[in-house]
Amino acid sequence: MDYERRIRVIANSYYNMGLEKARLRDLTGSADCLKKCLHFNKYMTDARNLLGLIYYEVGEVGDALVQWVISKNLQSEDNRADYYLEVIQKKKGTMDLERRAVRRFNQALAYVKSESEDLAILQLNKAVEDKPNYVKAQLLFALLYIVREDYQKAGKAVNKVLQIDHNHPKALYYKSIMKETGTRVKPEREPEKRKLKNVVSHRQMQDDDVIIPPSYKENTRDQAVLNILAGLLLGAAVVFFMVMPANTKSINDNHNKEMLKYSEQLSQANQKADLLTQQLNSLESEKKTAEDSLASLTNNSDSVLAQYQSVIGILQAYKKDDFPSAVKIYADLNPGLIASADVQAIIVEIKKDMAQKGCPILESLGDKAMEAGDSQSALNYYAKCIELKPDSWQAKFKTAVIYKGMDQKDQANGLFSDIINNSKDETLSAKAKTERGF
Amino acid sequence: MIDFDSEIKDYRPSLEVDAVEDAIVRSDLTDMNDLMMNLIKEVSKE
Numbered sequence: 001m002d003y004e005r006r007i008r009v010i011a012n013s014y015y016n017m018g019l020e021k022a023r024l025r026d027l028t029g030s031a032d033c034l035k036k037c038l039h040f041n042k043y044m045t046d047a048r049n050l051l052g053l054i055y056y057e058v059g060e061v062g063d064a065l066v067q068w069v070i071s072k073n074l075q076s077e078d079n080r081a082d083y084y085l086e087v088i089q090k091k092k093g094t095m096d097l098e099r100r101a102v103r104r105f106n107q108a109l110a111y112v113k114s115e116s117e118d119l120a121i122l123q124l125n126k127a128v129e130d131k132p133n134y135v136k137a138q139l140l141f142a143l144l145y146i147v148r149e150d151y152q153k154a155g156k157a158v159n160k161v162l163q164i165d166h167n168h169p170k171a172l173y174y175k176s177i178m179k180e181t182g183t184r185v186k187p188e189r190e191p192e193k194r195k196l197k198n199v200v201s202h203r204q205m206q207d208d209d210v211i212i213p214p215s216y217k218e219n220t221r222d223q224a225v226l227n228i229l230a231g232l233l234l235g236a237a238v239v240f241f242m243v244m245p246a247n248t249k250s251i252n253d254n255h256n257k258e259m260l261k262y263s264e265q266l267s268q269a270n271q272k273a274d275l276l277t278q279q280l281n282s283l284e285s286e287k288k289t290a291e292d293s294l295a296s297l298t299n300n301s302d303s304v305l306a307q308y309q310s311v312i313g314i315l316q317a318y319k320k321d322d323f324p325s326a327v328k329i330y331a332d333l334n335p336g337l338i339a340s341a342d343v344q345a346i347i348v349e350i351k352k353d354m355a356q357k358g359c360p361i362l363e364s365l366g367d368k369a370m371e372a373g374d375s376q377s378a379l380n381y382y383a384k385c386i387e388l389k390p391d392s393w394q395a396k397f398k399t400a401v402i403y404k405g406m407d408q409k410d411q412a413n414g415l416f417s418d419i420i421n422n423s424k425d426e427t428l429s430a431k432a433k434t435e436r437g438f
Numbered sequence: 439m440i441d442f443d444s445e446i447k448d449y450r451p452s453l454e455v456d457a458v459e460d461a462i463v464r465s466d467l468t469d470m471n472d473l474m475m476n477l478i479k480e481v482s483k484e
Binding site: 003004007010011038039040041042043059060061062063065066069070074095098099102103105106109112113136139140143146147170174177 | 439440442445446448449451452453454455456457458461462465467468469470471472474
């Protein structure tokens with residue numbers, strides 16, 4: 001059976017090639033070799049398991065499961081596929097995630113074929129987010145962005161694919177297309193290399209290396225948000241420190257002008273109020289004077305009106321031949337308050353008549369008042385009598401006695417002296433001397 | 439430039455996890471050894 005040995009040798013050779021390529025992360029080339037290996041010898045369990053592993057690595061979990069299950073069926077004992085299947089099934093949620101990602105890719109592919117690229121991108125976005133090593137999803141994603149000429153995003157997807165599978169023909173093709181358009185796709189560095197970014201590198205430069213100045217920073221979304229926030233803050237600061245003070249000053253100036261205007265108006269109003277107050281006081285004073293004047297004319301017994309009424313009363317008493325009443329009214333008359341010349345002329349006539357006949361009646365009225373104990377009225381009657389007839393010594397004596405009784409000695413002594421010196425009635429003079437205390 | 443329509447034809451749907459069983463059943467596991475055995479059998483019959 002020489003052919004069996006030859007077939008085995010060929011299969012082994014393909015397996016070795018596949019393994020070598022897998023170690024170099026040429027996954028597509030490795031998978032081709034392993035498939036050929038299995039065409040020659042389906043019992044090459046390691047080749048089948050490695051093929052499943054490569055499918056799993058590029059995100060084709062369904063194909064991986066197929067290879068591992070077949071491997072398990074062909075060699076039930078001591079098979080590495082047991083471990084792979086156990087790991088996938090044991091890890092909680094892994095199978096659901098894989099299943100969902102595959103469905104999303106298939107759905108995206110259906111969207112692309114029905115010309116709904118936007119929906120396809122949404123699905124692919126979620127698929128590669130859940131499963132970044134899903135090569136077919138990354139490539140379709142890159143293709144859609146190349147068509148949209150968004151080479152940055154396409155480049156990132158292509159680079160991701162080339163990280164997983166270094167010689168993936170379609171990824172290399174897309175990269176070459178982008179190079180033709182002049183896009184320099186920055187390869188994503190490994191985390192280990194990223195840590196060493198500040199260390200001096202002595203490695204040889206490659207053709208597609210890009211020298212980025214240290215000051216250059218690619219704008220990320222966060223940086224853009226920070227830049228916008230910084231701009232807003234700067235704008236707010238400019239408004240606060242430059243625009244606001246000017247506005248505040250302008251508002252204050254206007255406010256001060258208005259205050260000045262109102263102050264002037266208030267001052268004018270106060271002056272007007274003072275003037276009105278003065279006028280009011282003056283008018284009130286005039287009113288009081290007028291009221292007093294009116295009262296003096298009307299209310300009191302000494303008022304002007306009362307004097308005119310007294311004159312009328314005297315005239316009426318004359319008309320009735322009631323001379324005693326005329327004398328009594330005359331006793332209270334104050335002719336000085338009467339301004340009318342005609343009435344004054346009447347009063348002069350009355351006075352002449354009173355001087356001739358009125359004095360005895362006045363003395364009699366005074367005596368009656370004294371008897372009644374009304375010394376003040378008695379003084380009035382006696383005084384009126386003396387006024388009409390200055391040599392009424394009896395009236396003067398009675399008046400002096402009343403003053404003496406009221407303890408008004410000066411007035412009493414003056415009258416007594418007048419009687420002693422001037423009266424021809426010796427009896428009366430003796431009485432006066434006695435009263436006087438000589 | 440990429441011809442999108444021809445490019446998209448190269449893409450095939452991925453094998454869904456739920457369809458693994460069918461895929462295994464449909465798998466053609468014939469290898470070179472089987473072919474050779476068949477050929478030898480046919481030659482032996484003749």
